[in-house]
Amino acid sequence: MLLGLVFLVVLITVPLARGRLTKLADLKLRAVWLAPLGIAVQIVIIEIVPAGRAHVHEAIHIFSYVLLGVFCWANRRIPGMPLVLLGGALNFIAITVNGGVMPADPELARHVAGAEGFVNSGAMENPHLLFLGDVFATPQSWPMYNVFSIGDITIELGVLTLLHVVSESRLVPRRLRRPAPVSV
Numbered sequence: 496m497l498l499g500l501v502f503l504v505v506l507i508t509v510p511l512a513r514g515r516l517t518k519l520a521d522l523k524l525r526a527v528w529l530a531p532l533g534i535a536v537q538i539v540i541i542e543i544v545p546a547g548r549a550h551v552h553e554a555i556h557i558f559s560y561v562l563l564g565v566f567c568w569a570n571r572r573i574p575g576m577p578l579v580l581l582g583g584a585l586n587f588i589a590i591t592v593n594g595g596v597m598p599a600d601p602e603l604a605r606h607v608a609g610a611e612g613f614v615n616s617g618a619m620e621n622p623h624l625l626f627l628g629d630v631f632a633t634p635q636s637w638p639m640y641n642v643f644s645i646g647d648i649t650i651e652l653g654v655l656t657l658l659h660v661v662s663e664s665r666l667v668p669r670r671l672r673r674p675a676p677v678s679v
Contacts, residue, residue, distance in 0.1 A: 498647055500639065505655045514664025522661060525569040533562035541615050553595020556615055560587040575657025582649030589627035589644065590615075598622030599629035603642045616642060 509516055536559040540552050564587060567580035590597050601618035616629045629642035659666050 498643070498651065501651050502654060505651065505658060509658050509662045509664050512659065512664035512666045514659055514662030516662055518662050522573065526566050529562045529566035533559045533566065536562065537615070556595045557591055560590065573657060574660035575653045575655070578653030578656060579650050582646040582653060585627050585646030585649060586644060589624050589646065592623040593619065597628055597644065598625050599642050600625070603629065603632040
C-alpha cells in the first residue's frame, strides 16, 4: 500500500517538473504481462486469500518476485529499471533466506496492524540479513503507518528515475534527456 502511494506521488511530480507522461506510451516493454501477473499474485496471497498453508504462500510469494525480476531483467535497458531490478533483488534475497517472508524490525513491526493468515513481512526469531528487511518506518502518527526496506527505497528511486527520464522532465539534466531505447 505504501509503495503504491509513493508511486502515485512520484507520478504527480512528473507534470509538476514539466515532464510529459504521454512519453511513457512510447516505451517498448518486453514481457509486459509478467509485471501485472507478479503484482496480482502478491495481492491474492496477501489480501484476498491469506489463509492456507504457510509454506505454500511463502513459495508463491518467492515466485511472484521471480516473475517481477524476469520482467525487470527483460527491460533492464530502460532508464531506472536497473535500480528497480536491484531493489527487487535486495527484497528477493531477504525474503528467500527467511523462508518466503520479509523480516521486519520487531520494534517497528509490532506497530503494524496484525493480520490473519499469510503475512509478507513480520518480526521473526533469528532473521537472516535483517538489514535488508523492513527496518524503516513511516512515523506512527501517519494514517498509513508502514514498514519498508532498503530494497523498497531503491525500487522507488528506480521508478522516479524511469518516469522523469522517459518523460523528459526538467529534473533531469538536458544531456540525460533522451528517448528510452527500443527493445533489442
